[in-house]
Amino acid sequence: MSAASRNQRLLFTSITLLYWISMYAYVPTLSPYLSTRGLSLQLIGIVLGSYGFVQLLIRFPIGIASDRLGKRKPFIVLGMLAATISCLLFIVPGSWLLPLGGRAVAGISASAWVAFTVMYASYFAPGDASKAMGNISVMTVGGQLIGMMISGWSAEALGDAWPFLIGAFLALTGLLLALLLKEPENPMSSNGNGMSFAMIGRVIRTRTLLQVSLLSVLAHSVLFITMFGFTPLKAKMLGAGGLELTGIVLAFMLPHAAASMFTAKSIAPRFGNWTTIGAGFLLSGICTVAMGYSPSLLVLGLTQAVNGFAQGLHIPLLLGLAIRDVNLSGRATAMGLYQAIYAAGMFAGPFLAGWLNESWGLNSGFIFGGAIAAAAVLLCLGWQRSEQRRLLKQHEPDSI
Numbered sequence: 001m002s003a004a005s006r007n008q009r010l011l012f013t014s015i016t017l018l019y020w021i022s023m024y025a026y027v028p029t030l031s032p033y034l035s036t037r038g039l040s041l042q043l044i045g046i047v048l049g050s051y052g053f054v055q056l057l058i059r060f061p062i063g064i065a066s067d068r069l070g071k072r073k074p075f076i077v078l079g080m081l082a083a084t085i086s087c088l089l090f091i092v093p094g095s096w097l098l099p100l101g102g103r104a105v106a107g108i109s110a111s112a113w114v115a116f117t118v119m120y121a122s123y124f125a126p127g128d129a130s131k132a133m134g135n136i137s138v139m140t141v142g143g144q145l146i147g148m149m150i151s152g153w154s155a156e157a158l159g160d161a162w163p164f165l166i167g168a169f170l171a172l173t174g175l176l177l178a179l180l181l182k183e184p185e186n187p188m189s190s191n192g193n194g195m196s197f198a199m200i201g202r203v204i205r206t207r208t209l210l211q212v213s214l215l216s217v218l219a220h221s222v223l224f225i226t227m228f229g230f231t232p233l234k235a236k237m238l239g240a241g242g243l244e245l246t247g248i249v250l251a252f253m254l255p256h257a258a259a260s261m262f263t264a265k266s267i268a269p270r271f272g273n274w275t276t277i278g279a280g281f282l283l284s285g286i287c288t289v290a291m292g293y294s295p296s297l298l299v300l301g302l303t304q305a306v307n308g309f310a311q312g313l314h315i316p317l318l319l320g321l322a323i324r325d326v327n328l329s330g331r332a333t334a335m336g337l338y339q340a341i342y343a344a345g346m347f348a349g350p351f352l353a354g355w356l357n358e359s360w361g362l363n364s365g366f367i368f369g370g371a372i373a374a375a376a377v378l379l380c381l382g383w384q385r386s387e388q389r390r391l392l393k394q395h396e397p398d399s400i
Contacts, residue, residue, distance in 0.1 A: 005123070008123075008181070008182055009123055011177060011180060011181060012119065012120060012123075012181065013139060014174075014177060015076070015080070015174050015177050015178050015181070016116060016120075016136065016139045016140070016143065017139060017142060017143040017146070018080075018143070018170050018171065018173055018174030018177070019079060019080060019083065019109075019116070019143065019171070019174055020139070020140055020142075020143025020144050020147060021143045021144075021146045021147040021150070021167075021170050022080075022083045022084070022087065022147065022167040022168070022170040022171035022174065023083055023086075023106060023109060023110065023147065023167070023171075024143065024144040024147030024148050024151070025087070025147040025148075025150045025151055025154075025163045025164070025166050025167035025170065026087070026090065026147075026151050026163035026164050026167055027144075027147070027148055027151060027228055027232075028148050028151045028152055028232045028245045028246070028248070028249050029151050029152065029155045029160070029163055029232065029242070029245065030048070030232075031044055031048065031229065031230060031232055031233045032232060032233060032236050033090075033155075033160055034047060034096075034099060035233065035236075036160070037096070037099070038096075039096050039099075040358060041354055041357045041358040041362075042354050042355055042357075042358040043096055043354075044233075044354055045350050045351050045352075045353060045354015045355060045357070045358075046100065046351060046354065047096070047099050047100050047103050048103065048224065048228075048229055048350040048351075048354070049224075049346070049347040049348070049349075049350045049351035049354070050100055050103045050104045050107060050347070051103045051104070051106055051107045051110065051224075051346060051347070052107065052220070052224065052343045052344065052345065052346025052347030052348070052349075052350075053104075053107065053343070053347040054104045054105075054107030054108055054111065054343075055107045055110055055111050055339065055340065055343030055346060055347075056340055056341075056343040056344050056346075056347055057340075058107075058108065058111045058340075059111045059113075059114055059336050059337075059339040059340035059343055060333075060336045060337050060339075060340035061336070062075055062111050062112065062114050062115070062332075062336055063114045063118075063332045063333045063334070063335055063336015063337060063339075063340075064200060064332075064333050064336060066114065066115050066118065066332040066333075066336070067200075067330060067331075067332040067333045071183055072115040072116075072118060072119040072122075072183065072184065072332070073115075073119075073178070073181050073182075073183050075112045075114065075115035076112055076115050076116060076119065076178050076181065077175065077178045077179065078108075078112055079108075079109045079110075079111070079112025079113070079115070079116070080109070080112075080171055080172075080174045080175035080178050081109075081171075081175055082105050082106070082108040082109035082112070083106065083109040083167070083171035083174070083175075084168050084171040084172045084175060085105050086102045086103070086104075086105035086106040086108075086109060087102070087164045087165070087167035087168035087171060088102075088164065088168050089101050089102030089105060090102040090103075090164045091161045091164045091165065107343075109171075111339070111343075113339060114332055114335045114336045114339055115332065116136070117133065117136060117319070117323075117335050118323075118331050118332040118335055119184060120132055120135070120136045121133070121323065121331060122184040123184070131264060131265070131320075132320075133264070133316060133319045133320035133323075134260065134261065134263065134264035134265060134316050134320065137260040137315070137316035137319060138257060138260050138261050140260075141253060141256050141257040141260050141312070142257060144253060145249070145250070145253035145254070145257065147167070148246070148249040148253065149246050149249060149250070150163065150166055151163045151245070151246075151249075152242040152243060152244075152245040152246035152249065153242060153243070153246060154166055154242075155242045156241055156242025156243060157242070199330055200330070200333050202330075203326055203330040203333045203334050203337070204333070204334075204337055206325050206326055206334065207325075208321055208322075208324060208325050209321075209322055209323075209325070209326065209334050209337065209338060211379075211383055212318045212321045212322050212338065213322065213337065213338045213341040213342060214341070214379070215277065215281075215314070215318055215376055215379060215380070216315075216318045216319075216322075216338065216341065216342035216345065217341055217342050217344050217345040217348075218281070218345060218372050218373065218375060218376040218379075219281070219284075219311065219314055219315055219318065219342070219345065219376065220342045220343070220345035220346045220349065221345035221346075221348060221349030221369070221372050222284055222285070222288055222311070222345075222349065222369045222372055222373050223311060223315070223345075223346075223349075224345065224346045224349045224350045225288070225349045225350055225353045225365055225366070225368070225369040225372075226288055226291060226307065226366070226369060227249075227252050227304065227307070227308075229349070229350045229353065229365075230350070230353060230354075230357065230362060230365055230366070231248065231252075231291060231300075231304070232245055232248070233362065234291060234292070234294070234300065234362060234366075235248050235297060235300060237362070238294070238296060238297050238300060239297065240297055244297055247297075247301060248297070248300065248301055248304055251301040251302070251304040251305045251308065252304040252305065252307060252308035253308060254305075254308070255305050255306070255308040255309035255312065256308035256309065256311055256312040257312070258309065258312065259308075259309045259310075259311075259312025259313050259316075260312045260315075260316045263276065263312060263313055263314075263316050263317050264316060264317060264320055267313065268317055272384075273317060273321065274380050274381075274383060274384035274387065275380075275384065276313055276314070276317060277313070277314040277317055277318065277376075277380050278376075278377050278380030278381060278384070279310075279313060280310045280311060280312075280313030280314035280315075281310070281314060281373045281374075281376040281377045281380065282310075282373070282377050283306060283307070283309070283310035283313075284307055284310040284311055284314075284373045285369075285370040285371075285372075285373025285374050285376075285377070286306075286370070287303045287304075287306045287307035287310065288307065288366050288369040288370045288373060289366055289367055289369075289370035290303045291303050291304075291307075291366045292362065292363035292364075292365075292366035292367060293363065319338075322334060322335060322338035323335055323338075349369070349372070352368065353365030353366075353368055353369065356368055
């Protein structure tokens with residue numbers, strides 16, 4: 001790799017970290033912050049869900065546009081700009097529509113992740129998609145971890161508005177750095193022709209892409225019901241302050257990062273993709289239900305540690321499988337479809353959990369999350385058996 005390529009990869013890594021830090025600098029304190037502004041649990045669920053709803057609408061079009069244009073950088077710049085604006089909207093005084101707008105604009109920023117993942121994959125050989133997605137998953141978790149640590153500390157020491165102000169500053173820094181990125185070489189755009197609509201149709205019919213997209217809906221439903229949704233509120237009910245919230249975040253994110261580093265490289269090759277993904281969902285489901293009945297912050301922290309590891313088993317692996325069977329020229333389209341579909345879980349999970357919580361108490365949302373994880377386990381078992389039967393049929397002529 002040339003020095004210029006190494007510099008670009010380092011620049012990209014810095015921008016990616018700033019991107020995730022800025023978007024997660026307020027997440028652990030968001031639901032408690034909304035509660036102090038007088039929002040009901042149902043309205044909090046709507047605000048939290050708007051983040052995924054916006055992504056559901058625009059991630060796939062962004063992926064198609066990126067492949068049609070053969071460009072990634074403009075969408076990365078857009079993502080950093082939206083992250084800056086979203087942080088600032090939360091601290092404008094007024095009705096609940098302002099934090100709703102802030103979270104919706106954060107959804108626009110998160111939709112640019114399509115371009116981030118495909119641009120990073122371009123730094124690797126086509127067969128190394130899972131390795132590339134494992135690496136970028138570690139960047140994601142690292143940025144989220146730093147951001148969420150900033151959240152609890154800054155809110156406790158400086159005031160409720162500071163997580164949003166810090167997020168806006170870091171996003172603006174990332175925006176300026178993103179202007180220095182160089183567009184990777186794209187053979188599809190060298191003659192001005194992007195991906196055709198016929199090719200788009202073939203991409204979206206890829207079997208593995210559709211399977212992992214559905215599983216990712218369920219995975220992100222659980223994630224946005226728990227750590228990125230109502231777990232901080234549960235911690236607050238158990239007496240957590242800013243420092244204790246930081247501890248809960250660390251309990252989740254450190255095992256999550258560790259699992260993300262080794263899943264694609266070591267765990268999945270040994271046990272198989274479907275077994276690894278199913279095991280992650282099983283553990284996550286058990287821990288999600290246990291969260292609702294945690295009698296203390298210590299027990300809640302233990303459930304977070306196991307849940308973080310469990311979600312690190314399946315989320316990075318699903319990301320890599322989404323583009324594994326897709327040609328380079330169609331990867332932004334595939335990633336856009338994948339991320340748009342799983343955004344449905346980011347919206348529906350907290351929205352439905354918020355409604356359940358308002359009607360039957362906070363525990364009901366965690367039970368709902370556990371049921372979602374159980375459904376994912378059943379899908380993994382079914383698809384694993386289907387794949388085994390298909391492989392047996394392929395080898396039957398060889399045994400005659």
